Amino acid sequence: MGKIVFWGIIRTGILLPMIWITSGYIETKYWWTLVTLSVYGVIIHPAILQYKIFREENLPVVEDxxxxxxxxxxxxxxxxxxxxxxxxxxxxxxxxxxxxxxxxxxxxx
Ligand code: SF4
CATH class of the missing domain: 2.20.70 (Ubiquitin Ligase Nedd4; Chain: W;)
Known part of the structure; x- marks a missing residue:
């Protein structure tokens, strides 16, 4: 579980400066869409996938x-x-x- 949080923090640390840099180049209405999609695609979705893998790998240990x-x-x-x-x-x-x-x-x- 710690690995999921760790990599979430790393991805957030990489994504935030990129979002900040792009804010000066993209119109605000498109920028918010880009922010929403990139936060989901770079931070949330990979964390969900990692959690599913973690759960599948550890379910036998937890149950049996x-x-x-x-x-x-x-x-x-x-x-x-x-x-x-x-x-x-x-x-x-x-x-x-x-x-x-x-x-x-x-x-x-
Ligand atoms: S049975 Fe209990 S004490 Fe022994 S390894 Fe498992 S959790 Fe630890």
Whole structure:
């Protein structure tokens, strides 16, 4: 998830000066259209795609591993908070020995 935010900030940092530079060359009514389209196309749409990929890649970990029911698991980052590592389908940072029951609620990313 941090990667999505990081690249969103990078894209915003690149896009803003470009938008500012073009403001002197394009009529205002077209400029706002350009701003809207470029913000969506350069910042929002790639972030949505990255999030979908992130979700698809991590759904098996969130739904089918021991970590998914552990109180140390942060579902939004798909991270074991106790070991500060990312569990996978084939790797649990604690090997199952430090599992503790969570709140019992179904978690979603
Ligand atoms: S303590 Fe173990 S079971 Fe719990 S989230 Fe971390 S690796 Fe998974």
């Amino acid at each position: 591993t021991l970590c998914s029911s552990c109180k140390h698991f942060d579902v939004t980052a798909v991270l074991c908070m106790k070991y500060d590592e990312h569990p996978t389908e084939n790797y649990l940072p604690c090997g199952g020995s430090d599992w503790e029951p969570g709140d019992g609620e179904k978690r979603r990313i």
